[in-house]
Amino acid sequence: QVQLQQSGAELVKPGTSVKLSCKASGYTFTSNHMNWIKQTTGQGLEWIGIINPGSGGTSYNVKFKGKATLTVDKSSSTAFMQLSSLTPEDSAVYYCARNMGPDYWGQGVMVTVSS
C-alpha cells in the first residue's frame, strides 16, 4: 500500500534552515509527482510546490520561492523540502502528498521556529 513517511518534529531557531524528508513506499516513486503543503491555524492549507521525482523538475508557489527548495533522492525514494531563513511565520505543519490533485498524504511534520 502507498505510504509516505515524514521525518519527526523540528524545533529550530530563527534565521536557520531545516530539511524535511518524506520517504515513499508501495509504488514507483518516479511515476508520481510529490507536493508539499503547509498548514497553519491562521492561513489554512497552502500549496508550496511540486516536484517530478523522475526529472527533478519543480514548480513553486511564488509565495514560497526563495523559502522552499524541493529535491528528491531516487535511490531511497525520498523527497525533501528545505526551508531557509526561518521566521516564526514558518511555524506550521508541513505535509508531503503524492500526485497532482494529491491522493496520499504523509502524516505531517510540525516545525516550530523559536529562539
Added chain:
Amino acid sequence: DIQMTQSPSLLSASVGDRVTINCKASQNINKYLNWYQQKLGEAPKLLIYNTNNLQTGIPSRFSGSGSGTDYTLTISSLQPEDFGTYFCFQHNSWPDTFGAGTKLELK
C-alpha cells in the same frame, strides 16, 4: 491565483442528515476540484477527485458535482464518523489552492 470560496464555514448537523458543502472558484477550474476530509491531528484524506470521482474505499454516501466555477460535496446520510473539517482544492492551474474549510459538527 485562483481563489476558492467555501461555504458554510461551520455546519451543525445530526446523524442521518443530508448535508451539502459548496465551493466557488474565482475562475473556471475545468472540474479539477477535489474534496478532502480532515480530523483533528490527522492528515487530510481524499474523498472525491475531479469533481465527482469517488476515491477508493470512500463510502458511496459521499458524492460531488459541479462545473465551471461552482462545486458541491454532498453527504447523503451523515454518519458519526463523518464529523470533521472538509476542504475543497483546485488543481487546474498552479498555484493549486484550497478553500478555507467547513467544520462539520454534531448538532
